[in-house]
Structure formats: structure tokens, C-alpha cells
Amino acid sequence: AQTVTQSQPEMSVQEAETVTLSCTYDTSESDYYLFWYKQPPSRQMILVIRQEAYKQQNATENRFSVNFQKAAKSFSLKISDSQLGDAAMYFCAYNAGGSEKLVFGKGTKLTVNP
Amino acid sequence: GAVVSQHPSWVICKSGTSVKIECRSLDFQATTMFWYRQFPKQSLMLMATSNEGSKATYEQGVEKDKFLINHASLTLSTLTVTSAHPEDSSFYICSARRGSYNSPLHFGNGTRLTVT
Numbered sequence: 259a260q261t262v263t264q265s266q267p268e269m270s271v272q273e274a275e276t277v278t279l280s281c282t283y284d285t286s287e288s289d290y291y292l293f294w295y296k297q298p299p300s301r302q303m304i305l306v307i308r309q310e311a312y313k314q315q316n317a318t319e320n321r322f323s324v325n326f327q328k329a330a331k332s333f334s335l336k337i338s339d340s341q342l343g344d345a346a347m348y349f350c351a352y353n354a355g356g357s358e359k360l361v362f363g364k365g366t367k368l369t370v371n372p
Numbered sequence: 373g374a375v376v377s378q379h380p381s382w383v384i385c386k387s388g389t390s391v392k393i394e395c396r397s398l399d400f401q402a403t404t405m406f407w408y409r410q411f412p413k414q415s416l417m418l419m420a421t422s423n424e425g426s427k428a429t430y431e432q433g434v435e436k437d438k439f440l441i442n443h444a445s446l447t448l449s450t451l452t453v454t455s456a457h458p459e460d461s462s463f464y465i466c467s468a469r470r471g472s473y474n475s476p477l478h479f480g481n482g483t484r485l486t487v488t
Contacts, residue, residue, distance in 0.1 A: 291474050301463060303416075303479035310474070349415060358404055358473050364415045 260285045262352050264363035271340045272371050278325075279335045279366050281350030289355030292326070292333045297365075298346040306348070309333065311355075337368075345370045375399055376468050378480025385456055385487055393451045393483045395466030401446035402468035406477070407439075410463040419464075422449040456487040 261284045271277035283292070294306040309317045309326050316324050321338045337344055350363040375398040385391050395405055403424045408416040420441050421429040428441035438460075440452040449468075453460050463484050467477040 293476065295479075301410075301465075301482045301484075303465065303467070303477075305476045305478075308476055353474070356473060358406075358421060358469065359418060360406070360467075360477055361418075362415045 260287070260290075260352055260354060260361050262350050262361050262363035264348075264350055264366050266366045267364070268367045268369070270369040270371060271337070273340055273342060275340055276336060276338045277340055277368065279337075279348050279350075279368065281333045281335070281363055283331050283333065283350070283352050285331070285352065285354065287354045291353045291355065292324075293351040293353070293360070294322070294324070294333075294335045295349045295351060295362075296344075296346045297349065298343075303349075307335065340370050342370050342372060344368060376466065376478045376480045378466050378483055380483060381481060382484040383486070385485070387457055387487055388455055390452055390454045391456055391485060393453075393464055393466075393485075395449045395451070395468070395480050397447045397468045397470070397478075400468075400470040402449075402470070403446060405443060405449040405466055405468045407441065407449075407451050408465045408467065410465060410482075412463075416465060419451075424449075453485065456485070458487045461485055461487045 263282045290311045292309045296304045296306050307319045323336045325334045347365045349365045352361045377396045379394045405422040407419045419434045422441045422443040424443045443449040465482040466480045
């Protein structure tokens with residue numbers, strides 16, 4: 259079974275600084291997709307970024323970028339120029355190709371200090 | 373963009389009663405919707421996959437008779453918590469995918485259920 263591990267229950271960063279959230283996963287599939295979702299205090303799940311396993315290039319969305327290391331099964335999220343609004347729970351998620359199910363990690367709570 | 377609406381946002385009910393939660397895809401059709409449960413400070417746990425026009429697929433350990441799912445149309449799935457007990461108190465979130473399996477999931481805003 260596929261598993262997603264987020265080893266950092268909590269992280270903090272100073273406003274305007276950069277922070278990296280870790281995620282590793284276990285799978286025997288070659289075709290899959292990886293996601294980072296953000297859940298602010300409102301509890302609304304928001305897609306931050308998405309990576310297709312077959313793409314070598316790391317995905318980037320404005321201040322958010324990933325470091326996808328397929329061989330190491332690692333998928334970290336880097337947030338640059340952190341803003342107060344980035345404070346939230348961040349969930350790493352995995353979706354095997356051809357499967358509709360999304361498997362979530364346990365989450366990392368990010369605090370942004372002013 | 374795709375929007376998934378969930379209603380109600382919060383509900384309080386008495387033990388033994390049933391509660392229905394609705395999940396609607398507002399601007400797209402969803403043949404498949406997903407229901408998750410989230411305990412405080414924990415991750416999302418997939419409860420079941422709701423399939424339009426057919427029976428839902430439940431994850432291991434989830435009681436089918438307890439959590440009734442109906443997906444009667446391409447834009448609506450409902451989750452009914454039957455004979456609710458305090459331990460059913462939780463945050464329930466639905467999601468739907470616009471497009472194929474590799475499209476991102478869009479989530480509803482969740483329903484906080486409190487059973488007294």
C-alpha cells in the first residue's frame with residue numbers, strides 16, 4: 259500500500275524568509291502524481307502545487323516550488339518570501355496513476371512569525 | 373474555477389438522530405466524489421468513494437450502514453450519518469475531481485458535526 263510520510267509535525271518561519279516542508283512516500287508504481295494541499299484555519303483544503311512523476315522538472319507556482327527526487331521518493335515544498343497568510347496545515351498527498359484515491363500525509367503545521 | 377459546495381457547514385444533533393450532509397459540484401459534473409473524515413489536528417481519512425448511479429465503495433473499517441452515501445446525480449452526493457453517537461462527532465469533507473483521475477481534487481468547505 260502507498261504511504262505518505264511528513265516527518266515534521268510543526269514548523270515555523272519568519273515572515274519574508276524561506277521554509278522547506280518535507281515529504282516522503284512509498285510506492286511501487288511508476289505512474290503517479292504528487293500534491294501539496296494547504297488547510298488554513300477555515301479548514302478549506304486548497305491545492306498549492308502538483309507534480310507529475312513522469313516530469314523531471316520541478317513544479318513551481320509563484321512563491322511555492324517543489325524539490326522532487328523520484329529515486330529517493332522525496333517531494334519537499336519550498337515556500338519563499340513567507341507571508342502571514344501562509345500559516346496553515348500543509349498536507350502532502352499521493353495519487354497513483356489510474357487510481358482515483360488520494361492518500362494524505364499527516365500534515366505539517368506551519369507558523370509564520372511577524 | 374471548479375467549485376464544490378458542502379452543506380451544512382456545521383450541525384449539532386442529538387444522539388440517535390440522523391444527519392444528512394450534501395456535497396455539490398457547482399460548475400462541473402462529477403461521476404465520482406469522495407468523503408473524508410478529519411479528527412482534530414489529524415489528517416484526512418478517506419471514508420468512501422461515491423459513484424454516480426451505483427453503490428459507494430467504502431474503505432476498510434467504515435460502516436456502510438452507519439454512513440449512507442447516495443450519489444443520485446452528476447452534481448450531488450449525500451452522506452447520511454445514521455443513529456449518530458458522540459463518537460461520530462468530527463469534521464467531514466467531500467471532494468470531487470473535474471476531469472480524469474490525474475486532475476486535482478477540489479474540496480468542499482467541510483461540515484463540522486457535533487453529536488450531543
